[in-house]
Amino acid sequence: MTAERLSCDVAVVGAGPAGLAAASAAATAGASVICLDAFGQPGGQYAMQPTQAGSAFAETSAVLSGQDAAQQAAAAGAKILCGAEVFWGAPVPGGFCLSVNRQGSALAVEARAVVVAAGAMERPLPFPGWTLPGVIGAGAAQRMLKTGSGALPMTGSTVLAGSGPFLLAVAQSFARAGQPLDHFVEMQRPSLTGLTGLFMRHPDRVFEAMRLGRDLRGTGATRHFGHIVTRAIGRDRVEAVEIAPLDGSGRPDMSRTTRIERVGTLAVGYGFQPVIDLTTALGAAHDFDAALGGWHCRADDDGATTIPNLWAAGETLGIGGAAPAQLSGRIAGGAAAAALGFPADDTAEPRKRVRRARAFAAGLAALFPMPRHLPLELPDDELICRCEDIRAGDIATAIAEGAHESFAVKTWTRAGMGPCQGRICGAGVAAALARAGIPSETASYNRAHLPLRPVPLPLVRDAMEAQNQMETRA
Amino acid sequence: MRGSGRRHPRGSAARIGRCDVTLPERAEVIVVGGGIVGLAAALALAEAGAAPLLLEARSFGGAVTGGSLAAIGTHMHGLEEYAVMDEACALWRDLAARTGNPFEYNPQGQIGFLLDADGVEAGERWVADERALGADCRLVTPAELAEIEPNLTGPILGATFAPDTATVNPFLAARTVLSLARAAGASARDHAPVADLLVEAGRVAGVRMENGTEIRAEHVVLASGPWTQDVSARVGIDLPLVPRQAQCLATLRQRPGTIRRIVSAVESGGGVDSGYTQIQQAGSGQILFNTVVGLIETPEGARDRINEVPSGFVLTSIDTLSLLFPSLAGVPLLRSWVRFEAVSPDARFLAGRLPRDGLWICAGDNGSGYCRALMLGRFLAGEITGQPALAPALRAEARALYDPDRFGRAA
Numbered sequence: 001m002t003a004e005r006l007s008c009d010v011a012v013v014g015a016g017p018a019g020l021a022a023a024s025a026a027a028t029a030g031a032s033v034i035c036l037d038a039f040g041q042p043g044g045q046y047a048m049q050p051t052q053a054g055s056a057f058a059e060t061s062a063v064l065s066g067q068d069a070a071q072q073a074a075a076a077g078a079k080i081l082c083g084a085e086v087f088w089g090a091p092v093p094g095g096f097c098l099s100v101n102r103q104g105s106a107l108a109v110e111a112r113a114v115v116v117a118a119g120a121m122e123r124p125l126p127f128p129g130w131t132l133p134g135v136i137g138a139g140a141a142q143r144m145l146k147t148g149s150g151a152l153p154m155t156g157s158t159v160l161a162g163s164g165p166f167l168l169a170v171a172q173s174f175a176r177a178g179q180p181l182d183h184f185v186e187m188q189r190p191s192l193t194g195l196t197g198l199f200m201r202h203p204d205r206v207f208e209a210m211r212l213g214r215d216l217r218g219t220g221a222t223r224h225f226g227h228i229v230t231r232a233i234g235r236d237r238v239e240a241v242e243i244a245p246l247d248g249s250g251r252p253d254m255s256r257t258t259r260i261e262r263v264g265t266l267a268v269g270y271g272f273q274p275v276i277d278l279t280t281a282l283g284a285a286h287d288f289d290a291a292l293g294g295w296h297c298r299a300d301d302d303g304a305t306t307i308p309n310l311w312a313a314g315e316t317l318g319i320g321g322a323a324p325a326q327l328s329g330r331i332a333g334g335a336a337a338a339a340l341g342f343p344a345d346d347t348a349e350p351r352k353r354v355r356r357a358r359a360f361a362a363g364l365a366a367l368f369p370m371p372r373h374l375p376l377e378l379p380d381d382e383l384i385c386r387c388e389d390i391r392a393g394d395i396a397t398a399i400a401e402g403a404h405e406s407f408a409v410k411t412w413t414r415a416g417m418g419p420c421q422g423r424i425c426g427a428g429v430a431a432a433l434a435r436a437g438i439p440s441e442t443a444s445y446n447r448a449h450l451p452l453r454p455v456p457l458p459l460v461r462d463a464m465e466a467q468n469q470m471e472t473r474a
Numbered sequence: 475m476r477g478s479g480r481r482h483p484r485g486s487a488a489r490i491g492r493c494d495v496t497l498p499e500r501a502e503v504i505v506v507g508g509g510i511v512g513l514a515a516a517l518a519l520a521e522a523g524a525a526p527l528l529l530e531a532r533s534f535g536g537a538v539t540g541g542s543l544a545a546i547g548t549h550m551h552g553l554e555e556y557a558v559m560d561e562a563c564a565l566w567r568d569l570a571a572r573t574g575n576p577f578e579y580n581p582q583g584q585i586g587f588l589l590d591a592d593g594v595e596a597g598e599r600w601v602a603d604e605r606a607l608g609a610d611c612r613l614v615t616p617a618e619l620a621e622i623e624p625n626l627t628g629p630i631l632g633a634t635f636a637p638d639t640a641t642v643n644p645f646l647a648a649r650t651v652l653s654l655a656r657a658a659g660a661s662a663r664d665h666a667p668v669a670d671l672l673v674e675a676g677r678v679a680g681v682r683m684e685n686g687t688e689i690r691a692e693h694v695v696l697a698s699g700p701w702t703q704d705v706s707a708r709v710g711i712d713l714p715l716v717p718r719q720a721q722c723l724a725t726l727r728q729r730p731g732t733i734r735r736i737v738s739a740v741e742s743g744g745g746v747d748s749g750y751t752q753i754q755q756a757g758s759g760q761i762l763f764n765t766v767v768g769l770i771e772t773p774e775g776a777r778d779r780i781n782e783v784p785s786g787f788v789l790t791s792i793d794t795l796s797l798l799f800p801s802l803a804g805v806p807l808l809r810s811w812v813r814f815e816a817v818s819p820d821a822r823f824l825a826g827r828l829p830r831d832g833l834w835i836c837a838g839d840n841g842s843g844y845c846r847a848l849m850l851g852r853f854l855a856g857e858i859t860g861q862p863a864l865a866p867a868l869r870a871e872a873r874a875l876y877d878p879d880r881f882g883r884a885a
Contacts, residue, residue, distance in 0.1 A: 090782065281782070388758065401653060404664055408533035411540050411645040414758060419726060419808065450783055454726055454806040461792045468785035 003099075003106035003462040008032040008079075010336050011098055011111035013086050013278060016044020018314025018325040019117035020069035020080075022333030026115070027076035029337035029345060034109055035078050036100060038085040042070040044119055045139065046322040051147045056176045062322070069326070081107075087451040088463065089114065089278050092470040095309065096282075099451075099463035106459045108466030113309040113336045116279050117329055120272035120293065120315040126392070126428040127376055129232030130268070131383045138162055138269025142170045145177040152179060156264020159241050160221070161185035161229045164271045164368040165212070165321075172215040181219040183260055185243050187270075187375075189226035190367040198363040205360060228252055228375060232266055233259075241266050251375055271370050272319050273427065277448035279316060282307055288441045290372060291365040292318025294430075295445045301351060303332025304339075311336045320361035327354035372440070374431040384432070385425040387418020395429060399436045406430060406443045419454055422446055497663065497687050501527035503858060504681055504691040506668050506705060509539040510644070511836050511843055512697035513651040513662075514851030519695075520658035522859040527689065528660060529681065531667035531701075535648030538699040541813030543722065543752050543762060544647065544844040545736055547639025549584050549611055550600055551842065552822065556607045558872050561864065562849035566642065569848065573654070577646035578757040584639035584736040585614075585623055587630045587751075587798060593739075597634045604636075611636040623735055628798035639736055643757055644844060651848075671709050671833070678709060678832035693858050695834040700777055700816040702837035709830055714881050715838055717777040717814040720766070721784070723791050724809040725802070727759030737798065739765075750841075751794055760808060765794035777814040815841040818881075825850050825876035826857055834858060835878050850876070 010026040012019045015037035023035040035042075041049040047066025050057045057063050074080060081100075084107065088099035096114045100107040122137040129135065134154055141160070144152055152158065158181050160170055167186060174181040199206045216223070224243055230252050231242040241260045244252035274296040276286055284305040285298040296318040303311045313332035314325035327350045338344035378384075380393025390413045398412040409415060409429050416422030416429065426446070433443040451460060503519050505512045508530025519526040546566045548559040570579035588594045597613060604611050614635045619626055622635060652662055672680040672688060680690035696702045700717035707713075732755055739751035751765040767790050773780075788810070796803040818824060818838040823846060825836045836854050839846075849864070853872045856862035862869050 090785070283781070398649075401649065402534055402662070402664055405533055408536060408664070411533070411536060412649055417758070417760075417809065421808075447781060449781070450788070450810040451807050454808050456804055456806050457725070457792050457796065457802075458804060460807045461789060464785040464788040464792075468789060471785060 001462050003108045003466040005108050007110040008034040009340055010113045011109050012115045014117035014119055015042035016119050017046055017322045018329030020073045021326045021329030022115045022313050023073040023078035024076045025330045025333030026337040027078040029342040031337040031342050033078035035080045036084040036086055037082050040083055042080050048146050052150055057146050087453050087455045089282050090467055097467040097470050101455050106462035108463050112340055115311040115332050115336050116316050117314040118275035118316045121275055123271050123273045123427045125270045126384055132232050132234050132238045134238035135232050135266045138170045138267045141267035142173045145173045150177055152265050154264035156262050157182040158265045159183040160267045162269035163187035165364050168212040175215040175218045181221040184221040185224045185227050187228045188368050194367050202360045238263055238266050274316050277452045281448040290370050302335035320358055324354050324357035373434050384428045385415035387420050388414040390415040395432045406446050501691045503693040505695045507698035508534040509699055510648050510847040514847040515695055515697055515836055515854050516660040517651050517655035518851035518855035520655050520660040522855045522861050524859050525659045528662040529666045529668050530664045533664050534652050538813050539648050540645055541811050542644045542844050544642045544644040546845045547584055549636035549639055553603055558868055561868055562846045565848035577650045578643040581638055581640040582735050583637040586634035586738055588632045594631050601634050625799050625801055678830055693832055697836045700814040711828055714819050715816045718817045719772045720815050721812045722762055722764045725761040725805045726808045763791055763795045765791045783810045815839050823876045824878040826878050
């Protein structure tokens with residue numbers, strides 16, 4: 001077999017709000033554009049397109065905006081390839097070679113410039129019982145509501161817990177899907193002054209926020225602000241959930257726990273982290289900022305990374321939501337094309353707007369700060385790395401014996417060496433290091449290597465053969 | 475900290491990834507490098523009562539050591555090293571027995587596959603020569619191989635078989651040696667990069683850390699793998715060590731016993747441009763495999779810049795695995811990594827005294843340093859402390875084999 005080959009001026013990785021805007025902007029400037037996305041339809045997580053007929057989400061503004069953005073990009077001449085998972089990227093003379101798993105076949109995309117708009121992923125934080133069946137990510141819960149059958153498969157009460165504005169968006173999805181939500185557990189208790197201040201500065205967001213609040217109340221869920229889940233309880237699956245209020249020091253007050261019985265689903269979300277596998281693999285510099293979701297790709301105002309002709313947009317640059325993502329995509333896509341000699345767009349207006357959108361995101365992030373430490377003691381036998389069966393005690397011992405960065409914990413314990421490549425356990429390991437006095441800034445991140453996700457050998461071979469020919473041709 | 479005009483009275487706090495870690499002002503022996511070679515030297519020095527201080531620039535065993543496939547055996551190494559290698563293997567076996575084997579020591583045996591008439595001839599020669607030295611190895615037919623390595627169904631003409639070659643988990647073995655060294659009295663610091671050597675009256679008198687802290691010592695041992703020659707150059711010693719890129723691929727976990735032995739190619743020779751194959755199943759179940767055909771160029775500065783496996787290497791490695799183990803041809807690739815080995819002109823370590831008083835070396839792994847590490851640690855500790863831990867005959871052999879001056883006096 002040989003890999004299918006395509007070439008273009010600008011390849012965009014990700015077809016969410018940022019990627020589609022980047023593809024539109026670059027194509028509008030006259031560049032040939034290929035936009036790749038692992039999902040079956042464009043839109044990304046934010047504008048995820050429903051797969052069932054008559055979905056309650058079919059007419060939501062997010063879904064419509066995704067369709068609109070995809071249509072715009074296509075109309076501008078961008079080629080959007082879905083079901084196309086980028087599993088490697090490498091510099092080749094004159095640009096980059098992206099290796100793609102396209103529904104089981106190899107595709108090699110040669111591009112003069114690449115815009116990475118890979119989005120964000122959930123940041124799962126371990127707590128006792130977090131690996132019981134029935135405990136899922138808040139993002140996963142939302143995905144189930146928006147796609148597939150449009151319902152959660154488990155019977156019993158539903159608890160949505162964690163922290164941050166996304167939790168409200170998930171609650172809204174429950175309301176829209178008509179799926180009962182019984183308990184809403186938010187770690188923070190955002191101050192009225194803080195909220196008022198933020199929305200005084202950003203009055204255009206008030207309506208959206210009020211809708212979120214109204215929809216949360218509309219679910220009828222019992223609301224527990226200033227609480228966290230301290231334990232998921234059950235034998236073979238989650239049956240009950242224990243919650244506790246946080247005390248002044250941010251620790252749960254274990255003398256005041258409440259137990260929620262007959263639970264079928266516990267959906268937990270402590271926010272998101274930028275997807276940086278491709279940008280780390282290509283050697284771009286990254287920075288740490290807790291308010292931006294942790295490690296994120298470094299870029300200038302145009303989205304230029306520290307690697308020539310490698311651009312980044314959207315939440316790869318830091319968590320901030322769809323609005324700044326879309327604007328940063330437009331800026332980076334235009335700048336990527338302009339750097340190749342295509343006419344430059346006037347970006348003064350989107351630059352102004354992206355600054356404002358980011359300021360709002362930063363204000364929200366300050367009201368819902370990302371938990372840097374595990375607020376809970378984990379028992380030594382609590383599973384942290386599901387792939388390799390590594391327990392909290394194994395990780396604590398390794399740190400005590402001299403594993404003082406994420407990479408060292410990985411090598412001494414194997415946490416992160418399995419099929420998920422650290423996506424599930426990474427936040428838990430970082431939290432354990434932070435607890436031992438090594439902040440994430442110092443603990444660093446694990447640079448991604450070939451392959452970004454597991455891929456069958458024949459497919460790797462086909463793609464590497466194409467890359468090799470691009471590297472060595474005269 | 476520097477330029478403050480005054481020294482901190484109890485040693486200087488170093489910003490090294492942990493809070494409140496202090497470096498001492500003085501040590502009897504400093505070991506520069508926390509890979510398996512430096513760790514083994516620290517262990518042997520501590521056992522000899524020298525209370526060494528080991529300084530690792532990043533994480534213990536995180537560079538060359540961690541990227542190693544950590545085979546422990548005498549098969550297809552230089553015949554002139556046979557006696558010391560035999561001792562080196564025994565030291566690992568004993569360590570596993572003594573510690574309850576927390577590092578997955580597995581005497582699984584090694585197969586050298588023979589694909590053509592030339593290979594068969596080379597294999598026969600290896601087996602004859604090694605048997606003459608007393609090694610337990612033999613030639614096996616494809617029919618015998620069906621028992622020894624059932625999934626090795628590729629078109630091979632036969633194989634060499636050394637039943638006592640072992641592997642260890644390279645990370646856990648380093649972790650074990652570190653913990654034993656500390657228990658024996660060694661200190662070890664990670665994220666503590668050394669920037670320079672201190673010289674006083676022509677003698678190496680300690681090290682200067684990147685943050686400016688100075689630590690004085692009677693002896694300094696350079697065990698910094700492919701970075702060793704950079705440190706020695708600071709005092710004008712030009713070492714004949716060259717970094718060579720090596721790399722490996724790993725598949726998703728497979729059923730235990732999918733590959734039972736270390737499956738390797740008959741090595742045609744040492745040196746910078748040797749080709750090789752090594753395939754084995756790790757304790758985790760992942761299949762580790764790599765095939766290098768001929769020279770992969772290691773450009774200037776690659777050691778500190780290149781992190782990714784070359785595409786050509788991926789092709790030859792996948793092709794070789796699929797040829798030998800057709801049933802694995804479709805499994806998913808999970809991981810890949812690159813490391814840089816320190817290569818010497820005759821593919822042997824440089825271990826012993828350097829032409830500067832107070833300065834010692836133990837480097838030049840040539841891609842198979844793991845096996846020799848415990849033996850070399852003992853050899854070097856004996857040379858430094860005057861309390862030999864190797865038998866006199868082996869010590870004499872090691873002196874001759876690993877003499878850092880054997881390529882002509884470096885200056």
